[in-house]
Amino acid sequence: MPPVVNRRQLLQTAAALAAPTVLPAWAAPLPQLTLSGPPAIVSAPLIHMAQSNALAGVAAKTVFTPWRDPDQLRVLAIGNKADILAMPSNVAANLYNRGAGVQLLNIATWGALWVVTRDGQRQTLLDFKGEEIAVPFRGDMPDIMLQLLCAKQGINAQRDLQLRYVPSPMEAMQLLITRRVRHALLVEPGVSMALRKTQSFPVNVVAPELHRGVDLQQEWGRLFKRPPRIPQAGIAAVGAVRQRPEVLAAVQKAYAASVAWCRANPLECGQLVAQYVDLLTPEAVADALPHSQLEAVPVAAARSEIDFFYQQLLAQNPSLLGGKLPDAGLFGG
Template sequence: MHSRFFIPQATPSRRQALALLTLPVAAPLASPSWAAGVAAAATAPLPQITLAGPPALVSAPLMHMAQSNALQGVAQRTVFTAWRDPDQLRMMAMGGKTDVLAMPSNVAANLHNRGAGVTLLNISTWGALWVVTRDAQRKALADFKGEEIAVPFRGDMPDIVLQVLAAKQGLDVQRDFRIRYVPTPMEAMQLLITRRVSHALLTEPGVSLALRKTQSFPVGLAAPTLHRGADLQQEWGRVFARAPRLPQAGIAAVGALREQPAVLAAVAQAYARSVAWCRANPMECGQMMHRYIDLLTPEAVADAVSTSQLDAVPALAARGDLEFFFTQLMARNAALVGGKLPEAGFYAAPASA
């Protein structure tokens, strides 16, 4: 089944980058061998499990789970729907119509701390943020001092990562840069491609899509138009003397599904397998994402898969990295994570439990 995504006209209240559509599950592509371990605990499969995520790599495994009917042991039907911005994400998390959401890690903590009923299953996006630039000589964040940078999602990821990294280097985002906030990553990319800005903070696969659209990739062209400038993962590792990995986003269970450990185990295990499938089959992953979100080209997604740090780490195993990350955010604005570090109940038990 094929579905179209389109760019709607701007309105005075909000410019939309993508129109989003829930897609029903396709016929199964494979029969999951893991089902026996969890199906016994789920004697009555749920009628449907709804997965949701943004037009980013963190959603690719969710799309694959829906397309391959990977949860057939615990649900009769699996669907994927997309969210377009953090406001819609928050409404979906509290609306009771979605079961599993891909979301930024700080949003998951914030919702949990505010009593919204969120259990983190894993962190899978560990590195997907770059300042894309027209100036090949600008390689570090400090090189952009005084420059205008298009930044999406004011007050959310990736803006907050930019703020933390700037502050750690003695820079102030508002004073030392000219930030042009835009509602969505796609709009930041479009400003860059149409030469209305020279630099934009983008996340994959938007980075690779911008490079592909301007014929700046594959590497080797005589005069590429755009370049990967500051790698925020490398900046993070350098300024904090840590591994260049950011616990940026993962998946979380919301609502009543949180009370069904066998289903949560099946979701976590299926997601990890779908991450492995995406990494082993980057072009097929790109073709799949293109069917769901036709603005994303297969080639750009394949580039993004090979470049990004896509690794499904269980929530408990990621807790140390998350708490360090949350602590840095809280030093700037405690409200970013709901005023405190999440307690142990935020982190799902291991899928094998």
């Protein structure tokens, strides 16, 4: 007996076969992908990605726009004015815990913080008790790390140091090179820029004006009995792009490739970065690369180090993370 034919089903099948193929929305390339980051080494791969059109497979156009300070970063993230943002790791957790749509993709900067000084004999934070230090971004990553490392060895940074807060690392650098302060907490490539501007580099200069004093990464390792690397900053997806797994995968792959390119081509990398950050020179960026521990580690591989870092921040001041440890959603879980 022949099978019973359902005329309605046949008509539906024929109509489906005749209709043009429509790709799901997630498969269509984005018209534009906006990358953003600070005037720091973590942004160098993002700039290279935009310049080389490394994301052509998932976006018709890729652009890079710099952010100046953490307040502008937060506006970009909350207002969905960028898709992929380089940001301090604590800011990613803070934004996530406060309800912003943020997914941390990797940790890329594992330490680029130094106290630069006119006194080459000062090598530990204890050596700076009673001294004035210019510190950028009050309440954000440089200041957080300084206070955390001070507290770990019994120094009250607010009482035992004279902290002179300034709006940005570049302003801290300017105070230092114009002799208005003797010490400054700087972030690479600001450290290398200060050494270049005062002719304190290369290292065989007979009488350098400035010195790399305290390596905060080494202090972290010494005080916490861990490797001298801090999960300081990485890249995060914000807004609707978090729902595009193929875009996130492409971004992570391209970022890792651009990290490798920057490390292999430091001067060319510096020339790219200098196009977006007026105060930086190609030579300073090239000098900074070996000192910045630039390595793209996916969050899954970096999770134990991130968790330990977050635990220290939570114990110091819960508000640094938005009041609590972030759950797995921050990491795409």
